[in-house]
Amino acid sequence: MPPKHKCTKPKYCIICYNFYYNQSHKAEIKKRKQLDRKKNPVKYKQQWKRWYNKNKTAVLEKRKKVWKKKGKQLYKHWASYYAEYRKTHKTEARIYNQKYRKAHKKELQIKQRMYGIKNRKKINRRLVLKRKNDPIFNLICRLRSNLRNRVKNDTIGKIRYLPFTMKQLYKSLEQKFKPGMSWKNMKKWHIDHIIPLKYRLSNGTYYWNQEDLLNPKSKTFKTAWGLDNLQPLWAKQNLKKGNKLEISLTMSAKK
Numbered sequence: 001m002p003p004k005h006k007c008t009k010p011k012y013c014i015i016c017y018n019f020y021y022n023q024s025h026k027a028e029i030k031k032r033k034q035l036d037r038k039k040n041p042v043k044y045k046q047q048w049k050r051w052y053n054k055n056k057t058a059v060l061e062k063r064k065k066v067w068k069k070k071g072k073q074l075y076k077h078w079a080s081y082y083a084e085y086r087k088t089h090k091t092e093a094r095i096y097n098q099k100y101r102k103a104h105k106k107e108l109q110i111k112q113r114m115y116g117i118k119n120r121k122k123i124n125r126r127l128v129l130k131r132k133n134d135p136i137f138n139l140i141c142r143l144r145s146n147l148r149n150r151v152k153n154d155t156i157g158k159i160r161y162l163p164f165t166m167k168q169l170y171k172s173l174e175q176k177f178k179p180g181m182s183w184k185n186m187k188k189w190h191i192d193h194i195i196p197l198k199y200r201l202s203n204g205t206y207y208w209n210q211e212d213l214l215n216p217k218s219k220t221f222k223t224a225w226g227l228d229n230l231q232p233l234w235a236k237q238n239l240k241k242g243n244k245l246e247i248s249l250t251m252s253a254k255k
Contacts, residue, residue, distance in 0.1 A: 135170065135183040138186055139170065140159060140166060146191065164226070164227050176231050177232060187235075188235055189238075190234075190238040191231075192231050193224065194230070194245075196243045196244070199244070200243070
């Protein structure tokens with residue numbers, strides 16, 4: 001295609017010369033630009049920002065038209081591209097995400113809240129299905145609610161303070177299952193503390209130090225929430241038990 005301007009002497013015209021030269025030397029020009037971009041990335045970023053600010057409305061309109069025509073194809077393409085990139089560049093992606101979250105913490109929190117308000121029903125359906133199909137996720141939800149309700153401290157309402165992983169808890173509870181228990185009927189049984197958190201001795205004092213239970217680094221917290229002190233118990237038995245011991249233990253002093 002010839003240049004758009006009208007030219008009487010194309011041999012002596014600079015515009016025509018540049019046009020025909022660029023068409024005949026495309027590969028060479030491309031390599032030069034790639035090398036220059038690697039050497040001077042800041043320069044090209046500034047140029048791109050200036051151009052984008054000048055032509056912002058036109059660029060956005062073009063994008064909208066393209067997404068209307070080929071939205072599904074583009075979404076699949078970029079989703080597969082980013083999935084492959086994350087596999088090959090795990091450390092880079094993790095560092096970038098950490099930096100981005102720190103820099104845009106408030107913006108992300110506002111977006112998450114707005115999304116949760118708009119799509120509350122959708123989120124609840126997804127969570128219900130995940131709890132049914134994924135027993136480890138169900139355990140996580142249960143432990144979070146236990147930590148919030150029983151300990152009643154926002155700083156401890158996180159599972160990372162517990163002295164075990166979810167896989168370890170999964171195995172230990174499965175070993176302690178009573179006849180009839182399974183991961184499919186999780187609604188019928190609770191995760192019980194063998195020695196309750198608010199169990200009182202005969203003299204009226206607490207078995208566990210209540211102040212230490214609020215400190216996730218303390219030994220009492222780790223032993224109270226340890227695997228040896230947790231068991232699966234039927235819901236009716238757990239409600240009857242309350243803050244009492246299932247078996248009468250002889251304890252002369254506090255732990």
